[in-house]
Amino acid sequence: MRPYIPGKPLVEVKEELGLTEVVKLASNECPLELPGLVLETILKQATDLTRYPDGNCRILGRELASRLGLQTDCLLFGNGAEECIRLVAQAFLNQGDQAIIPKPIFDAYETATILCGAEPVMVPLIGYDIDLKSISAKVTEKTKLIWLCNPANPTATVFNKEAFDRFLAELPENIVVVLDEAYYEFVTDKNCPHTEHYLFKDDRVIGLRTFSKAYGLAGLRVGYIMAHPEVIKLIAKVKLPFNVNVAAQAAALALLREENFAKGHVELICRERERVARSLAENGLKSPVSQTNFLFVRLPGSGDEVFRELMPKGFIVRPGSIFGMPDHIRLSLGSEDQNDGFLKALDEALN
Known part of the structure; x- marks a missing residue:
């Protein structure tokens, strides 16, 4: 590694x-x-650091779900998007499985795959773009999961909704597709697919987002998984009990409310x-x-x-x-x- x-x-x-x-x-x-309001909120939490945080981030979850138009049971929070990546891998990848990964890309997907004993199958970009046809061509009976980053890191490009819909339609039903949308808030392309379009239409799609980028909380680590409630139940089985700390939850909630x-x-x-x-x-x-x-x-x-x-x-x-x-x-x-x-x-x- x-x-x-x-x-x-x-x-x-x-x-x-x-x-x-x-x-x-x-x-x-x-x-x-x-903003000062967020810093004040964090300082207030410092008086209660002898207690464990809410392991399910209930208040933050209700606020976020309301803004996304989702049920709270479609969300699971993590210590940054990196932990969310590990949780998905731990829930779905076993020894001998394969996970397909575009390359070059954020290397946390490959690391999480290897840690679970699975084999990373790397698929080169076409120019600067993730090519979904090339990824489909690499699917085998061992393929369990496909990691996608949209927009992509490091190239900053996106694939469109039509291409993603065709990709899903041709994909075997037993393969999980992770759509990492860490840069979701910066997307202006109206034809870019987003996780909430798929949660109840195709439960294979799992979305990842973060408070590190648009909300500026990289130092406190708050990420979240979006998926069908039954999928969230599966991933929750491998989550640590108190993975998002008190200050991180309070700051994320304050930033949601301070739009x-x-x-x-x-x-x-x-x-x-x-x-x-x-x-x-x-x-x-x-x-x-x-x-x-x-x-x-x-x-x-x-x-x-x-x-x-x-x-x-x-x-x-x-x-x-x-x-x-x-x-x-x-x-x-x-x-x-x-x-x-x-x-x-x-x-x-x-x-």
Whole structure:
């Protein structure tokens, strides 16, 4: 197994290079500070830390279900989307099974598959896109589960609803399909499929979402699974009793009720991804149309080299070599000022 390599931490870069200001654009995090109301809510919870949290996240679940138009028994919460991935794998994968995974993609799917004794079957992207026909062609009698990320990470692209519907219609009935929608809130493509369209139409579809991206709670870890209630019952059997802590539940609930923060954050990112992509294109640097809070940028040379050049200038990006695409970088979108600074630093690095 390969260890997960996280984006370089701010503290480490500051210490290594003696910098006081560093902008991290490597891990698709929120560039804004959380609203004061959320911080106050977290502090209030600090008076009750001697008690275990609600293991079923009942209050958060009711609020979220109401907003999604679902029943509460269609939801299961986890310690970030990563734990949700592990829970699905533990519930459905056994020794000798196969799980199909597009490549390159977020490596948590492969790790979870291997940990359950199953075999990961990797299917290359076509260009920047997950190709559902290629995935269908890899299905065998051993296939138990298919991991899909839509929008995809690291390429930021989506497949459309028509293609997904055809894919499901042709798929054997005993195969689970995971639709990871970590970047759901940033999607503007009206033809993108979403989990809630399928829960009672096709119980093979399991959705994953998170409060780490649009809601800015990457540091507190709150993710959730969306599935048919009978499927949720199966996955709940392998969940740890108190997996989402008190502060995380309180902060997620406060952000759901305080709608303006996430809305403003998403509007900023959607506006900036168009502007930054346009600026990069004017300088001959192409990226696929993004439906996320990041861009996957092709460079004229080595992404690792540009990554190293940018760090002393105070910018951390994700080199594409991690994903097997060494002439790319993945660029998280920051505030307008941060993005302007990055564009200037990138221009200097390339020259």
